[in-house]
Amino acid sequence: GPQALIEEVCRQIVSRGLRWTKGGRLFHLMGENDKGEAASALLRCYHRQQRMNGQEERIETIGIGDSINDAPLLAMVDYPILVQKPDGSYDPDIHLSGMIRAPGIGPVGWNDAILELLAQVP
Secondary structure (H helix, E strand, O other), X not given: OHHHHXXXXXXXXXXXXXXXXXXXXXXXXXXXXXHHHHHHHHHHHHHHHHHHOOOOOOOOOEEEEOOHHHHXXXXXXXXXXXXXXXXXXXXXXXXXXXXXXXXXXXXXXXXHHHHHHHHHOX
């Protein structure tokens, strides 16, 4: 059946030194990078820019996602926000300390969570 085919394709991907993850609806084929690596690289750029300008303020990071492929991003930020899926549920496979559960689906959830967070952060 389709599940057996999916499992075989995933085994073949791994046997070739690649990685895969599942997003909200699609599978994603990747090399050594993920959303967490991308966010870390961006944060390093901001830190380098700060040093060049003689700034020392702490950079606060926020990550927003709704699926397991967002987990690496959510794990590396200061404020991980998990948004509801279209059916109103949260991804059951994402468990992070301090994770904020957005009270809404998609952009509505993002907006509500960010506004609430901004009201709390000094």
